[in-house]
Amino acid sequence: MPAFLEVWLPLAACTLIALFYKSLVDRGSVGPILTLLALELGSLLLWALYWMVLYPAYLTPFRHLPTPPKRSWLRGNRTKLLPDNPWVEVREVMETLPNNGLIRFYEAFSREVLVITSIDAIKEMNSVKPYDFGHPKQVKYMLGRITSSNFNFLSEHGHKMFRKHLRPAFTVQHTRKLVPAVWDKAQEMIQLMERESRNTPDSPVDLRDYIRRVMWDTSGLAMFGHDFQTLGHPEGGIRDRFALLLSEFSGPAWVRLIMYFVDLRPLLTLLSPLAMKTSLGRALTYVRGAVGSVVADNEQKYKSAGKQDLNITSVSVASGIFPHNELIDNGMLFLTAGPNSTGTAIEWALYELSKRPEMQERLRAEVRACLDVADKADDIGQKLASLPYLNAICSEVIRCYPFVPLSPKVTEKDTTLLGVPVPKDTALAVPVEALNRDPKLWGPDADVFNPDRWMGGDNALNGGAPNNFAMLSFGAGPNICIGQNQARAFLACVVAAVVRRFDMQLANAETAGRLRVAPFKKSEEGPMAWLKIVGL
Numbered sequence: 141m142p143a144f145l146e147v148w149l150p151l152a153a154c155t156l157i158a159l160f161y162k163s164l165v166d167r168g169s170v171g172p173i174l175t176l177l178a179l180e181l182g183s184l185l186l187w188a189l190y191w192m193v194l195y196p197a198y199l200t201p202f203r204h205l206p207t208p209p210k211r212s213w214l215r216g217n218r219t220k221l222l223p224d225n226p227w228v229e230v231r232e233v234m235e236t237l238p239n240n241g242l243i244r245f246y247e248a249f250s251r252e253v254l255v256i257t258s259i260d261a262i263k264e265m266n267s268v269k270p271y272d273f274g275h276p277k278q279v280k281y282m283l284g285r286i287t288s289s290n291f292n293f294l295s296e297h298g299h300k301m302f303r304k305h306l307r308p309a310f311t312v313q314h315t316r317k318l319v320p321a322v323w324d325k326a327q328e329m330i331q332l333m334e335r336e337s338r339n340t341p342d343s344p345v346d347l348r349d350y351i352r353r354v355m356w357d358t359s360g361l362a363m364f365g366h367d368f369q370t371l372g373h374p375e376g377g378i379r380d381r382f383a384l385l386l387s388e389f390s391g392p393a394w395v396r397l398i399m400y401f402v403d404l405r406p407l408l409t410l411l412s413p414l415a416m417k418t419s420l421g422r423a424l425t426y427v428r429g430a431v432g433s434v435v436a437d438n439e440q441k442y443k444s445a446g447k448q449d450l451n452i453t454s455v456s457v458a459s460g461i462f463p464h465n466e467l468i469d470n471g472m473l474f475l476t477a478g479p480n481s482t483g484t485a486i487e488w489a490l491y492e493l494s495k496r497p498e499m500q501e502r503l504r505a506e507v508r509a510c511l512d513v514a515d516k517a518d519d520i521g522q523k524l525a526s527l528p529y530l531n532a533i534c535s536e537v538i539r540c541y542p543f544v545p546l547s548p549k550v551t552e553k554d555t556t557l558l559g560v561p562v563p564k565d566t567a568l569a570v571p572v573e574a575l576n577r578d579p580k581l582w583g584p585d586a587d588v589f590n591p592d593r594w595m596g597g598d599n600a601l602n603g604g605a606p607n608n609f610a611m612l613s614f615g616a617g618p619n620i621c622i623g624q625n626q627a628r629a630f631l632a633c634v635v636a637a638v639v640r641r642f643d644m645q646l647a648n649a650e651t652a653g654r655l656r657v658a659p660f661k662k663s664e665e666g667p668m669a670w671l672k673i674v675g676l
């Protein structure tokens with residue numbers, strides 16, 4: 141929220157309370173209070189005039205940058221005040237407005253956002269001066285609310301320590317060692333799916349539900365060495381409590397708009413003793429308590445046996461750098477960042493595959509030639525990584541369905557981008573989806589789901605795009621998603637297990653691709669499929 145409003149709002153609230161008190165309780169003269177109120181309203185008007193009219197028109201350092209021509213004071217450059225999927229219009233603008241890498245885009249009430257459209261600007265931002273750019277206040281606030289954590293990793297020093305000491309737990313080699321446990325869990329899921337499609341042959345199987353459950357169980361194993369057992373016991377556990385925490389932030393767009401202009405944090409902090417008594421508060425206490433206890437188990441094990449397990453918490457304990465509370469904070473962060481995003485990628489992969497029998501056939505042949513259902517070998521992660529078509533499909537899913545299609549950033553200090561001065565607190569947007577599908581980078585079929593672009597030679601690494609910055613689904617530079625290897629390995633493992641066993645046919649082809657109203661790229665209802673078992 142703009143700093144002015146952070147002072148103005150509480151001041152105006154106090155003045156109003158004084159006015160009510162004086163006129164209704166004290167029944168004294170309200171003249172001086174009315175004068176104060178008038179001064180406050182006047183200052184708000186002047187502030188609005190400066191920031192919403194004068195600054196964006198004449199004073200901003202971005203006044204020479206290309207700006208979409210159609211603009212209204214209320215909606216900015218958008219056609220709707222509250223867009224369902226905010227990245228869609230930004231992509232249209234980026235494709236139609238000639239620019240040299242930066243576009244000025246107006247959000248509601250003339251709020252300027254700098255849209256980064258060129259790879260050079262992305263490189264400069266992520267590689268040359270990554271710590272000049274950070275997460276917007278709303279994102280930090282959201283993380284804090286979901287996890288009740290005080291994230292040290294959000295400061296530059298804290299972030300460097302976090303990355304340095306957690307890196308060993310997220311390397312390709314380490315992640316591959318976690319895959320056999322994921323494979324076993326995927327087999328458990330497949331048995332449940334088989335049972336459901338046998339018991340209720342007239343109804344399609346809701347793939348989303350199974351994917352969410354398997355993601356919770358595999359994430360529990362990978363992060364804490366603990367099986368949350370949501371596959372066997374779907375109701376009432378940590379998954380449901382966590383879904384409640386996330387639901388607070390999947391609310392309508394107007395809530396996010398208000399959150400930008402009106403900072404609710406002081407109010408929420410005041411109300412927090414009360415909030416902890418609500419179902420949301422109880423859910424948070426439950427989840428943090430559950431994470432706390434599995435973290436403590438890992439600490440105890442390490443203390444008594446002096447041996448580190450494969451899971452991420454155990455590796456963090458062994459580093460000796462994180463105190464107990466920080467281990468819980470990290471666990472809460474991984475639970476927020478991992479299962480939902482990876483599960484969404486699995487949903488999109490199964491959605492694409494269940495629309496395309498020939499793609500399924502080809503993938504099934506590749507997987508079956510390499511993996512047996514009884515395969516519990518330690519090298520299953522290695523085997524999956526060696527399957528070119530499986531990995532091509534996963535990369536294409538990650539390219540076409542970025543979980544965060546428009547990544548918001550903010551400048552932490554005065555800086556420059558492509559030579560343009562960018563003041564502290566400037567809002568920026570990285571149009572991930574638009575860059576991931578830019579025909580200049582990906583060729584004329586950029587909008588087509590085509591795993592073959594990832595087949596053969598260097599294509600396996602870059603999909604035929606000119607460089608690694610062309611695909612930004614995991615971000616880039618030192619802030620790049622720390623869990624990307626894990627996400628890729630788990631995605632490949634679950635997809636391979638499902639396609640190996642079932643021939644899928646999409647049951648809700650008309651609606652499964654409809655997007656949820658959200659800043660994330662997620663289907664509203666998820667894929668439902670008819671499943672046919674294809675041999676052992």
Ligand code: HEM
Pocket residue numbers: 299303473474477478479481482485542543544547612613614615616618619620621622623624626627
């Ligand atoms: C398909 C799945 C995933 C996607 C699309 C995804 C995407 C992202 C993106 C876009 C970022 C922000 C990068 C930036 O600030 O520029 C991020 C950060 C992060 N992700 Fe992921 N992620 C996924 C899976 C995971 C998993 C499985 C974990 C953990 C087990 C994880 C943990 C994190 C963490 C801790 C950060 C913050 C990193 C930092 O600031 O240094 N993510 N992720």
